[in-house]
Amino acid sequence: xxxxxxxxxxxxxxxxxxxxxxxxxxxxxxxxxxxxxxxxxxxxxxxxxxxxxxxxxxxxxxxxxxxxxxxxxxxxxxxxxxxxxxxxxxxxxxxxxxxxxxxxxxxxxxxxxxxxxxxxxxxxxxxxxxxxxxxxxxxxxxxxxxxxxxxxxxxxxxxxxxxxxxxxxxxxxxxxxxxxxxxxxxxxxxxxxxxxxxxxxx
Numbered sequence: 001x002x003x004x005x006x007x008x009x010x011x012x013x014x015x016x017x018x019x020x021x022x023x024x025x026x027x028x029x030x031x032x033x034x035x036x037x038x039x040x041x042x043x044x045x046x047x048x049x050x051x052x053x054x055x056x057x058x059x060x061x062x063x064x065x066x067x068x069x070x071x072x073x074x075x076x077x078x079x080x081x082x083x084x085x086x087x088x089x090x091x092x093x094x095x096x097x098x099x100x101x102x103x104x105x106x107x108x109x110x111x112x113x114x115x116x117x118x119x120x121x122x123x124x125x126x127x128x129x130x131x132x133x134x135x136x137x138x139x140x141x142x143x144x145x146x147x148x149x150x151x152x153x154x155x156x157x158x159x160x161x162x163x164x165x166x167x168x169x170x171x172x173x174x175x176x177x178x179x180x181x182x183x184x185x186x187x188x189x190x191x192x193x194x195x196x197x198x199x200x201x202x
Contacts, residue, residue: 001036001065004092011099018042020049027053027060033103037082039066039073047076054081054183061102065095074109078190081183084108105155105173107186138179143197145172149185150192 005011014030017023019042027035035053037046050062063084064077077085083102086095098108138146141162148158155173159166173185182188191197 001095004095005099008096011096020045023049024052024056027057031057032060034061034063034099036063036065036099039064039068039077047073047080050077050080050082058177058183061105063098063102063108078184078186081187083184083186105170105185107152107184109186138176142172142176142179145169146176146188146192147197149173149176150189150197152189 002013002016005013014032015026017026020037021043023035023037023041026032037049039046041049046064046066050064053060053062058081061083062081063086064073064082065086065088066073067088069087074085083105084098084107086098086108090098101108144162145158148161153161155166155169158169162169173188176188177183180188180191182191
């Protein structure tokens with residue numbers, strides 16, 4: 001992995017860690033833009049490390065890179081705040097590109113696992129929301145942004161569609177995640193689907 005990332009002129013490895021605990025420590029020390037974690041790690045698991053990192057360094061994007069295609073690991077990673085779930089048999093150039101996309105705010109899930117996640121979304125969407133009454137209130141603009149995030153739109157696409165700046169979109173997304181106490185765009189998409197907040201395409 002060091003060789004793969006190290007060959008990319010626009011990517012720089014700032015630290016490596018041999019365990020989940022050390023990974024969390026390194027994040028606090030170096031404040032990286034993106035972290036690659038395995039699900040199975042000595043000490044804390046990658047999922048536990050992901051949760052700790054998102055709690056203390058929410059700006060840092062996290063990619064879970066693993067050999068496990070267990071749907072339970074996928075759901076746990078997304079719930080913990082991971083921006084992507086990558087399998088180790090992914091071509092090396094795609095791993096580097098995934099780091100760039102994560103830094104840009106995109107979410108990545110293997111195509112063959114996406115159907116599992118969608119099925120889980122569908123199941124949850126049929127459950128009555130536990131916090132439907134007295135939940136956090138989003139502004140009309142935040143609801144618009146959330147709907148587009150749930151459709152998988154990138155910040156630049158949202159900015160173009162709503163005629164606002166990309167920085168304004170980033171601020172809205174950050175406010176949405178803070179208000180809803182969520183960790184990632186994928187969790188925000190799940191929230192929108194459960195509450196039927198996704199507007200149909202014109």
